[in-house]
Amino acid sequence: MTTQLDVLAAVRAGRTRTLPALLAPLDRAQRRDLLATLKELRGELRADGWARWEERDRISPALLVAGAACQTGAAAAASWIGGRDMRRWRRLPHDALVEALADRDAKWLGDLAHRLAARPSTVRDDYPLIGELVRRAGCPVPTTDGCVEGWATAVRDSRGSLTHALRRDPHLTAFVPRLFDTPEPVTPLAWACEPDDPHQWPTALATLAAEGLLDRAALLDGCTARLLRGGTALVLKPYRAVLRALQPTVEEERERTADWIAIAADAPSAVAGHAQQVVARLAAAGHVTPGLLAEMSAAVLFRPERQLVRAQLVLLGKTLARDRSAAPELLPVLGEAFGHADTDIQERALKLAAAHLGGDDHALRAELADRAHLLSPVHRARAVEVFGADAAPDEDTGPYQELLPPPPLPVPFAPAPETITETVELVAAVVNSRTETVEEFERALDGLVRHAHRNRAALAESLRPALADRYWLDPERRHLYTDELSGLEHVAAAVLDARPAGPPRPALVSWRSDCHHTDAAVARHARLAEAAQRIATRPLPFLLATPTLSTGTLDPHVLVARLTAYARLGETPAPADFAQALLRVRRDVSALPEAAALGTPEGDRLADWLGEGGRPAAVTRHTAPAEYHRYGGAPDRHVLDTGERATVVAEFPEQFRALGRRRTVSGRCWDGGAPETLIALLPEDRETLAAWSLPAVTSCALDDERRGTDVLPGLAAAGGPAGPALHLAVATGLGARHAEDRLRAVDSLLTLAGRGELDTARLGADLTELLDLGTVKPSRLADALRTTAATGAHGTTWAVLAGLLPALLTGSAEPRGTGELLETAAECVEQCGAASPCPAGLDDTAARPGRSRLVTQAARLRDALHRNQEADPPGGA
Numbered sequence: 001m002t003t004q005l006d007v008l009a010a011v012r013a014g015r016t017r018t019l020p021a022l023l024a025p026l027d028r029a030q031r032r033d034l035l036a037t038l039k040e041l042r043g044e045l046r047a048d049g050w051a052r053w054e055e056r057d058r059i060s061p062a063l064l065v066a067g068a069a070c071q072t073g074a075a076a077a078a079s080w081i082g083g084r085d086m087r088r089w090r091r092l093p094h095d096a097l098v099e100a101l102a103d104r105d106a107k108w109l110g111d112l113a114h115r116l117a118a119r120p121s122t123v124r125d126d127y128p129l130i131g132e133l134v135r136r137a138g139c140p141v142p143t144t145d146g147c148v149e150g151w152a153t154a155v156r157d158s159r160g161s162l163t164h165a166l167r168r169d170p171h172l173t174a175f176v177p178r179l180f181d182t183p184e185p186v187t188p189l190a191w192a193c194e195p196d197d198p199h200q201w202p203t204a205l206a207t208l209a210a211e212g213l214l215d216r217a218a219l220l221d222g223c224t225a226r227l228l229r230g231g232t233a234l235v236l237k238p239y240r241a242v243l244r245a246l247q248p249t250v251e252e253e254r255e256r257t258a259d260w261i262a263i264a265a266d267a268p269s270a271v272a273g274h275a276q277q278v279v280a281r282l283a284a285a286g287h288v289t290p291g292l293l294a295e296m297s298a299a300v301l302f303r304p305e306r307q308l309v310r311a312q313l314v315l316l317g318k319t320l321a322r323d324r325s326a327a328p329e330l331l332p333v334l335g336e337a338f339g340h341a342d343t344d345i346q347e348r349a350l351k352l353a354a355a356h357l358g359g360d361d362h363a364l365r366a367e368l369a370d371r372a373h374l375l376s377p378v379h380r381a382r383a384v385e386v387f388g389a390d391a392a393p394d395e396d397t398g399p400y401q402e403l404l405p406p407p408p409l410p411v412p413f414a415p416a417p418e419t420i421t422e423t424v425e426l427v428a429a430v431v432n433s434r435t436e437t438v439e440e441f442e443r444a445l446d447g448l449v450r451h452a453h454r455n456r457a458a459l460a461e462s463l464r465p466a467l468a469d470r471y472w473l474d475p476e477r478r479h480l481y482t483d484e485l486s487g488l489e490h491v492a493a494a495v496l497d498a499r500p501a502g503p504p505r506p507a508l509v510s511w512r513s514d515c516h517h518t519d520a521a522v523a524r525h526a527r528l529a530e531a532a533q534r535i536a537t538r539p540l541p542f543l544l545a546t547p548t549l550s551t552g553t554l555d556p557h558v559l560v561a562r563l564t565a566y567a568r569l570g571e572t573p574a575p576a577d578f579a580q581a582l583l584r585v586r587r588d589v590s591a592l593p594e595a596a597a598l599g600t601p602e603g604d605r606l607a608d609w610l611g612e613g614g615r616p617a618a619v620t621r622h623t624a625p626a627e628y629h630r631y632g633g634a635p636d637r638h639v640l641d642t643g644e645r646a647t648v649v650a651e652f653p654e655q656f657r658a659l660g661r662r663r664t665v666s667g668r669c670w671d672g673g674a675p676e677t678l679i680a681l682l683p684e685d686r687e688t689l690a691a692w693s694l695p696a697v698t699s700c701a702l703d704d705e706r707r708g709t710d711v712l713p714g715l716a717a718a719g720g721p722a723g724p725a726l727h728l729a730v731a732t733g734l735g736a737r738h739a740e741d742r743l744r745a746v747d748s749l750l751t752l753a754g755r756g757e758l759d760t761a762r763l764g765a766d767l768t769e770l771l772d773l774g775t776v777k778p779s780r781l782a783d784a785l786r787t788t789a790a791t792g793a794h795g796t797t798w799a800v801l802a803g804l805l806p807a808l809l810t811g812s813a814e815p816r817g818t819g820e821l822l823e824t825a826a827e828c829v830e831q832c833g834a835a836s837p838c839p840a841g842l843d844d845t846a847a848r849p850g851r852s853r854l855v856t857q858a859a860r861l862r863d864a865l866h867r868n869q870e871a872d873p874p875g876g877a
Helices: 004-013 016-023 028-070 074-081 094-100 106-117 123-137 145-157 162-167 172-180 187-191 201-210 216-229 233-246 250-255 257-266 269-284 290-300 306-322 324-338 343-356 362-374 377-387 420-431 438-466 488-495 516-537 556-569 575-584 589-596 601-613 646-651 654-660 675-681 686-702 708-717 724-733 739-754 760-773 778-790 794-809 818-832 842-846 853-871
Strands: 619-624 637-642
Touching (some): 004 016, 004 028, 016 028, 016 094, 028 074, 028 094, 074 106, 094 123, 106 123, 123 145, 145 162, 145 172, 145 187, 162 201, 187 233, 201 216, 201 233, 216 233, 233 269, 250 257, 250 269, 257 269, 257 290, 269 290, 269 306, 290 306, 290 324, 306 324, 306 343, 324 343, 324 362, 343 377, 362 377, 377 818, 377 853, 420 438, 420 488, 438 488, 438 516, 438 675, 488 516, 516 575, 516 654, 556 589, 556 601, 575 601, 575 654, 575 675, 589 601, 601 646, 619 724, 637 686, 637 724, 637 760, 646 654, 675 708, 686 708, 686 724, 708 724, 708 739, 724 739, 739 778, 739 794, 760 778, 760 794, 778 794, 794 818, 794 842, 818 853
Antiparallel strands (some): 619 637
């Protein structure tokens, strides 16, 4: 006779297949007692982690079957079966589970099936079990999102063709409609959705619809409904493929006219283009009323995609040619195209209006004239001819005013925490946060130092429970770690007299010898280690280097006041803290006499630093091959070399001297920290920071890297000269591959312009070099400068483009995107009224034959410059 010990022995041996027969004779009480033992075994395996991984891998399937069979309720069984700790890499033992649960009634089995289907993390793998439970229970199959995924996977993995597998599946009609309802495409459908492949889903579904096994109308409605919900082109691809495989008839398309119009208005370009073609076919057959076409046109003409807008104008033109009576409803929507960014589209819309306006269409003419102010100046004369004098824009006699976004202003730091409670709360928040700010870190550090000086015992008493979960406070775990603590924990451990065992060995952040992050980490850690050491020996009254602004800058008058307080207390500044203070202090010569008047060595050093001693190092550039040039023909890159800061190298503590040495950073560092932390180290030397950061920014332009431009907005808002290094970094960022990286470079450009620090000639020259090297692509640059101009900075954008265009227009070949740059330039000149001479090569480009975008926009820019020169002749008032 089977005993509980027999079952337990089989579980420990991993004999899963023998368990159903061993479990069958056990009654409810025996199973309940056995379950308690099984739970203990599961807990032991879970607690041991990887220590017994082979044993756990062997036992888990058997443990899962035995435990499920011993559960009384379906909810508990579902929870046990769904436990991830017993699954590992193996598939669920479906057959053994079903056999072990065979004695349960149909209602219980159905309940278990639906509970397993409601577990998103495991339902896909459990679908074979769920399907078998449903079959035995005779209940409706659950159709949760995960169950649909599991069903589609099971059907795909079955033997034979997909069409055959679907044809014989008992749940076909329950699951197929759900394919169009899931938030994301079901994976098997997304991976096998070529409409012309007979072995993939679109053809299989269309075949079954033709056989009458699936409702064809429901499939069409599912496709259109999913396209209406929106998403990226990749997300919508499977539903478009099913729609194509179904090959809707004209009548089926006509029944869904409203859907096609809505899809054309809002869907991604490729999907909207398909819907537009359907509507065009229906319109040609007379199935679309002018009112519906006008509704569609108002939305499509507002879209930025030129191809869609042009196609819509063609559709309107064909409709008007067939039915002149539709003009009152269709012509007014042309006003949407008058404001399009592409002047060629504006011209097409204007010609269409001129061709179909009748002599007595006074109301239509007046309505379109009211929208004519949206047209580019190049078309306004023609607009007056077509619509009359009302189409002439109101004359703006005032001077052009550049609309620059206000630059971000540094925020003053809050005062140091006054109480121990406030300090402890701030320290705990910083230690447990992954996204600390410079202000939070510096105030917490200063608070620890201040209150350790005032009453270390009271500070430690409050701090210990707030950091009770840190490993270095656990005597049994502390010996496992020999690295010195990093960040604020290093100082907190000194307050609590609890440090990891072993010799001091800070964990630095890079394996590269030329990585600035390594040197920055060494300097930052030196200040923390110094503060910790002083807490254990002679605590400092407060820190000198705590910034006064959110950028990390320290006001020189505040530093003088702090040094005065140190002298009054008889304290000597800590070397690393004072070194960091000098690197952060704003070089304001008005504070120099106050510093010299202190009469202390530190006062003299501060006075010298505010004069010539603190002058940032010069930055020079050269061009060098990329680090991996020999592997794949990567283009050459600009490299910036920082010069030596003699004062830092000669007088600063050893851990800070690398920050002042000559450096060439030729490749990106892959292990840096937050940009704000790096900027706060040298907030008044953004030229050096820009030189260090250039490789990462360049990787965003040449490689498929992201976030390398994160540092640029902070650099633009920091202090110190905005010289060639910063301009080159911003110029490189404007050509980043990804739009979000380009946007950060645009923000930086606008910040520099708003602060009056942008040298547009320098930026234009840098962009010319970068385009010549191939670092920056014209199409990406055009997008960035178009965004810049859209903020209202038309004059600034034109000033940059004016120095850039000659190199593009006089070269042997115009790179792709030159037409877009000319378009942005023309828009800026029209808006700001610049009367500059025509860039070299512009007249020749504008005189070329043809109507390409390059030629059209060159002529537009040339004409705009000529108009402005005539309106503001040299020597005129």
